[in-house]
Amino acid sequence: MRHLDAELSQLKEKLLAMGGAVEKSVEHATQALLLRDLSRFKEVYALEAEINRSHVEVDNACVNLLARQSPMAADLRLIIAVIKINADLERMGDQAVNISHNGEYYLAWPELKPLVDIPIMAERVRVMVRAALDAFVKLDEKQAQLVLECDDEVDQLKQKIFLDLLGVMKQSPENVERGLNLILVARNLERIGDHATNIAEDVIFALNGVDIRHRGIARP
């Protein structure tokens, strides 16, 4: 086994450990909200510190590896993918923190409504994150494609949650704050799904050097 291979597999493990922490963080943030269990937000803040440390470590390891080994082709693409995935994971961690902030406000009030479709959306996003990390571990293009396909469904769920909550907010001025908090949580979840999509795209790039972002470029 080349020395570089050993270093690359160490790097992947480091990134995966970070991915695991991010997954847990998202899980705690959403469960805190769904179960009205404030103690779980503390876990999110503790995990954030861990995620931030890993973020810096992974970046440094990549720069080091590039400098010492001057990797080529597939190895080079993998390291660049790790740099990008690392940034996405760190921002997913930030979104879990944002969910916690919004959730803490929300839980200070009596329950508004059974959270409309937020539990379903949270579950879908959790599956996306897991699948994106899986695609990275196995460098599996099919799995990565599955993640991309989930993104539309998550967007539709968010749209529906927005409309439902707008209706609730209009019923009474008392509902406005809580409705807004939940809308912001739905946005945080959507962004986590977006980052999972970015990770899937980076996996595909690492695999075949094809950049699939912005295909069929003309959005609206």
Next chain:
Amino acid sequence: MRHLDAELSQLKEKLLAMGGAVEKSVEHATQALLLRDLSRFKEVYALEAEINRSHVEVDNACVNLLARQSPMAADLRLIIAVIKINADLERMGDQAVNISHNGEYYLAWPELKPLVDIPIMAERVRVMVRAALDAFVKLDEKQAQLVLECDDEVDQLKQKIFLDLLGVMKQSPENVERGLNLILVARNLERIGDHATNIAEDVIFALNGVDIRHRGIARP
């Protein structure tokens, strides 16, 4: 002059051209909203296509340069910084598109209120984006530090806008949609400021190899 230097300066120019397009896009999106001029949103969508193309080009140029030149130390750090800044610029472009979507909804209704502090916030964010790009062109650490200092002020402005708009939304159910649209615009602007902050951090990293993210790690 080393061949690598020529290629690096080409790469910087490419990234700066992209930065210019992003700046214009943010400017059009916010001016459209402030002047109630729908035609400017079209400019945002046209610029998005251009930004997406540049995004792919800059990434490819970086991978190419790393593969062919195996750069070391400061050169390597600069290229890694370009990869990260490229990702941030692309996402700033996405936020300009989001402002446009929210703005189009908003402008379909009569004016809600003189937009609370959104014009001021938009101006502050514009200055941050300009300063971050300047810091990158000149590789100027002081300038990069200035960007970091702006971030708190922008966050405070967003907080104030949120509170003002919550008040407006509670006054009447008719205000709820428009208030929410403006809250989302304030969030989009905040995120553009966050990306400018990321760019400033990457400039500092490129300059001295010190990673200043997550300093004094214990956030809340």
